[in-house]
Amino acid sequence: MAQKSLFKNKKNPSQKAVAVNRHGKVAKTKKGNLTAPPKKASLLKAYIDNKALTTAINKRNEKAAVGQAAHAGGRLKTMQPPVNGTADQKQKSKVAAANK
Secondary structure, three states: OOOOOOOOOOOOOOOOOOOHHHOOOOOOOOOOOOOOOOOOHHHHHHHHHHHHHHHHHHHHHHHHHHHHHHHOOOOOOOOOOOOOOOHHHHHHHHHHHHHO
16 A cells, blocks of 8 residues: 655755745855865875876966967956055055155
């Protein structure tokens, strides 16, 4: 004999209910990868090597994109973090140089 449906008049328990305190707001997704290095020493070495390789490949790809843009007659700037000092110090030094 066939059984009746287990979820006839009930909600499916596999679906989570919407949080009560959301009040119709859309859930925000976090941007970017949240990666943590592994704890095992052997896996950690592979992780660090892979991260260094990825960084090198990304730098090479950025340089290639800049080269292609320059070859096509345009200009593409890549944003780099400041080497030393802060942006405020650099701005102050520019203003001081302009006032001389």
